[in-house]
Amino acid sequence: MRKKSAAGQTGPEEELNLKKIMEVLGETDVCEFEYSKGDMHIVLKKEPVAVILGEEENTSATENAGETAPRAGTENTLPPQLRAKILKSPAVGTFHISEGDMLLAAVGKKVKKGRKLGWVNSMGIMQEIMADADLKIAAIFCKDREVVEWGQKLFEVEDENV
Amino acid sequence: MFKKVLVANRGEIALRIIRALREMSVKSVAVCSEADKNNFYCGLADDCICIGPAAAASSYLNVSQIISAALVKKCDAVHPGYGFLAENPHFAEICASYGMSFIGPSAETIALAGQKAEIIDLVKRKKIPVVPGSKGIVANAAEAKKIAAAIKYPVIIKATAGGGGKGMRIVRGEKDIEQAFELAGAEAKNAFSNAGLYVEKYIEAPRHIEIQIAADKKGRVLYFPERDCSIQRNHQKVLEEGPSPQINAKLRKKLGETACRVAKLINYTTVGTVEFLVSKNDFYFMEMNARIQVEHPVTELVSDIDLVKMQIALAAGQDLPLGQDDVKEICHAVECRINSEDENYMPSAGKIEKLILPGGPGVRVDTAMTNGSEISPFYDSMIAKIITYGRDRAESIERMKRALLELKIEGVTTNIALHQKILQDENFIKGCYTTDFIGNMK
Numbered sequence: 001m002r003k004k005s006a007a008g009q010t011g012p013e014e015e016l017n018l019k020k021i022m023e024v025l026g027e028t029d030v031c032e033f034e035y036s037k038g039d040m041h042i043v044l045k046k047e048p049v050a051v052i053l054g055e056e057e058n059t060s061a062t063e064n065a066g067e068t069a070p071r072a073g074t075e076n077t078l079p080p081q082l083r084a085k086i087l088k089s090p091a092v093g094t095f096h097i098s099e100g101d102m103l104l105a106a107v108g109k110k111v112k113k114g115r116k117l118g119w120v121n122s123m124g125i126m127q128e129i130m131a132d133a134d135l136k137i138a139a140i141f142c143k144d145r146e147v148v149e150w151g152q153k154l155f156e157v158e159d160e161n162v
Numbered sequence: 163m164f165k166k167v168l169v170a171n172r173g174e175i176a177l178r179i180i181r182a183l184r185e186m187s188v189k190s191v192a193v194c195s196e197a198d199k200n201n202f203y204c205g206l207a208d209d210c211i212c213i214g215p216a217a218a219a220s221s222y223l224n225v226s227q228i229i230s231a232a233l234v235k236k237c238d239a240v241h242p243g244y245g246f247l248a249e250n251p252h253f254a255e256i257c258a259s260y261g262m263s264f265i266g267p268s269a270e271t272i273a274l275a276g277q278k279a280e281i282i283d284l285v286k287r288k289k290i291p292v293v294p295g296s297k298g299i300v301a302n303a304a305e306a307k308k309i310a311a312a313i314k315y316p317v318i319i320k321a322t323a324g325g326g327g328k329g330m331r332i333v334r335g336e337k338d339i340e341q342a343f344e345l346a347g348a349e350a351k352n353a354f355s356n357a358g359l360y361v362e363k364y365i366e367a368p369r370h371i372e373i374q375i376a377a378d379k380k381g382r383v384l385y386f387p388e389r390d391c392s393i394q395r396n397h398q399k400v401l402e403e404g405p406s407p408q409i410n411a412k413l414r415k416k417l418g419e420t421a422c423r424v425a426k427l428i429n430y431t432t433v434g435t436v437e438f439l440v441s442k443n444d445f446y447f448m449e450m451n452a453r454i455q456v457e458h459p460v461t462e463l464v465s466d467i468d469l470v471k472m473q474i475a476l477a478a479g480q481d482l483p484l485g486q487d488d489v490k491e492i493c494h495a496v497e498c499r500i501n502s503e504d505e506n507y508m509p510s511a512g513k514i515e516k517l518i519l520p521g522g523p524g525v526r527v528d529t530a531m532t533n534g535s536e537i538s539p540f541y542d543s544m545i546a547k548i549i550t551y552g553r554d555r556a557e558s559i560e561r562m563k564r565a566l567l568e569l570k571i572e573g574v575t576t577n578i579a580l581h582q583k584i585l586q587d588e589n590f591i592k593g594c595y596t597t598d599f600i601g602n603m604k
Contacts, residue, residue: 092213092230122230147234149212150227151196 084138087129087155089148093122097144110160111135117155120148134160163478164188164239164263168232169207171243172222173530174547175454177203179241182470191235193228195221197538203530209235216540222246225253232262239263239477245542248453249276265477267431267452274428275452279322279360285424285447293439293446295362303343306361310339313363319343321350322358327397329353332364365446367596368439369408370394372451373421374461376433376472378482383425385418386461387491393584395507395600400577401584402457403496404464407555407593413443424450433458433473456499456547459528463495463551494558495551498566498581501544502537502574509543512536515573520565524551524558537574545571555593559585 089095097105097118105117111131120127139156142148166189169179176192180203183190192207197216204210211231214221221227223246232240240257242248242265251273254264266272274281279298286292294313299322300306310317310333319342321329329350331342343359351357374386390406391399405414421436424447435455437448458469467489476482502510514535519527529546537543548569550561563585566578580600587603589595 092211092227092234094234123226123233125226149231150214150221151212 083158083160084156085159086153087117087157089120089150089152089154090129091120091122091127092150093120093127093148095120095142095144095146095148095154097140097142105137105140105155107137107140109137111137111157117157129154131157136160163480164474166191166208166235166237167239167241167265167474168193168228168235168237168262169241169243170222170228170232171241171246171248172198172201172541173203174528174544175243175245175456177206177530178470178528179243180207182468182474183241185468186471186474188474191231191237193222193231195540197536197540201530201535202532211235216538218246218540225250225256228253229256229260232257233260237262239265239474241265241474242453244453244456249451251276263477265432265474267434268429271428271430272452275430275434275450277322278320278324278449279358281428281450282360282447284427288423288427290420290423291444291446293362293365293448296360298360299358300343300361303340306343306359307336307339309361310336313361316364316366317361318364319346319359319361321346321354321356322360323354323356324350329359330397365439365441367598368392368441369406369595370399370437370448370597371406371409371417371440371445372435372437372455373417374433374435374455374458374469375421375425375430376469376476376482377425377430378476379431379479380481381426381429382482383422383430384482384484384486384489385421386467386489387464388414388417389457389460391457392595392597393590393599394597399457399499400600401496401498401581402460403494403555403558404460405491405494408595409440413440413445417445420445420447432476433469456544457497459526459547459549460495460497463526463549464491464493465489466492493551493553494555495549496558496562497547497549498562499544499577500546500548500569500571500581501577503543503577504575505580507577509539510537510575511539511543512574514545514571516570517572518568518570519546520548520568522561522564522568524561525549525565526551545574545576559591 095118111117113131113133115131117129117131119129135157137155138158141153167183168191169176170193172194180190180192190207192204192210193213194201194204194210195214195216196212199212213227213231214224240262247253249272251269254266254269254272257264282292283298296309300309316332316334319331319333324330329346331346333339333342347357347359350359370391371388372391373388375383377383387405388409389402389404391402393401417438424436433454435451438445439448454470454473462469504510514531517531517533526549527546531545548565550558550565552558552561566582569578584590
């Protein structure tokens with residue numbers, strides 16, 4: 001998610017405002033913030049938080065992956081259930097699996113790292129569910145435009161690189 | 163009337179509101195953190211939605227998640243309960259901006275009631291007695307020292323956005339004021355993100371008396387019989403009773419009428435509480451609490467009026483359903499706050515292995531705890547409110563003693579023994595006590 005702002009105050013308060021912005025950024029799901037004033041242009045970024053891994057489901061897969069993970073590009077040797085992880089909703093809102101006529105995800109579809117699988121509309125703000133690796137979608141738990149709660153299971157995916 | 167209300171709180175107060183809504187045939191939507199998903203109250207609402215992880219900052223204080231929950235569940239009103247976002251004017255404003263009613267006073271009124279230095283200044287100008295002290299926020303320790311010299315020690319430094327004893331220091335002499343001012347300021351900033359402090363005369367051994375009020379949008383205000391909340395530890399209430407054994411009819415009327423004046427002065431609507439310090443027959447306005455309070459059941463039993471239902475109806479724009487003469491004292495009531503805490507009042511988290519609640523004549527229990535419930539370190543450690551009532555004070559106290567014997571809680575440390583000690587105390591039985599009661603208890 002990106003937010004742009006050209007607003008700001010001058011003088012010593014500016015530094016304080018930036019600190020406040022950084023604090024707020026740390027507490028929210030906003031992952032990128034651009035700030036422009038005159039010649040100054042600042043971009044604050046943090047790692048996307050839109051993907052929440054199911055802890056229980058992910059533990060065994062991660063542990064196994066850590067022990068036996070082949071290098072990227074090598075053939076998968078682990079069974080799918082050990083490469084599986086659950087992606088959960090980062091917010092209360094409406095789940096979307098399509099953009100216009102384009103379906104973002106379907107069972108069996110392979111998605112490249114960094115691509116969007118879906119999004120949750122929370123108070124008009126798009127909270128994207130991104131692929132944190134090359135993934136194969138094993139299951140989709142919610143329908144398009146379904147109301148979802150925080151932490152609700154959205155996808156089961158298999159990590160193609162594990 | 164509202165069709166569907168989002169209850170933006172947890173535990174016993176969420177359950178209390180859900181019960182009121184059901185009796186009013188209004189649908190309820192509970193919210194819960196991940197830690198509260200199996201809590202009793204969630205299952206009793208018509209619908210429930212998880213809004214975040216256990217930490218309150220990410221769930222019950224997360225305005226965007228709560229508003230989003232209310233929007234996707236198509237609620238037309240939000241009840242904030244007490245604590246969390248109940249006295250956050252920004253939250254009330256956001257509810258309104260999304261077309262939902264906030265069940266409480268307006269954002270402007272909440273903001274004014276929350277700025278303690280400002281409201282004290284306001285009521286003082288209307289000749290309502292206040293404890294002598296600073297005019298608004300005190301800029302620094304040097305200014306605090308000047309004020310203290312003028313009003314004479316002991317003084318109390320308080321956080322303007324404070325509550326629950328945080329950001330508060332009693333200072334008995336000039337040598338301590340600088341350090342106390344710095345510490346109170348740091349504590350206030352940490353707790354309320356607002357380091358504003360004010361200074362006032364510390365009234366030794368007063369009584370803490372509060373008046374419940376209800377007000378409609380036409381400007382009509384009612385008062386109810388007082389609650390005596392003098393039994394406190396660390397400035398936090400432990401046991402409340404009503405009516406107070408220490409207030410006569412003449413003073414009761416004066417306090418009630420003053421409370422109504424304060425409410426009118428700040429255009430208060432729905433239900434709220436005006437707090438006073440009372441010393442002999444003198445009283446001083448302390449603050450206005452713009453919410454339903456923990457101890458509201460005492461007043462509900464004493465006057466036989468459901469304050470939560472009244473609050474919801476008033477927020478929906480209904481007129482007050484009764485006049486001042488209709489408000490009666492039909493009994494006496496005592497409330498014990500049963501907390502999970504050790505003898506030093508430190509919260510004790512853990513699992514309630516066994517819970518047996520009291521019952522029988524004259525006993526009301528407000529709790530969302532059941533066998534196996536967890537007392538989470540993330541939230542308040544109150545397990546239950548036990549409220550007993552009787553024809554007179556003696557009967558409600560005897561019922562409380564009996565109820566506390568019936569109450570069994572295993573798995574966590576509780577303050578039941580403290581309550582039993584209070585109830586046996588000679589001064590408590592005589593009704594002669596002040597806010598230093600627990601500190602002086604043998």
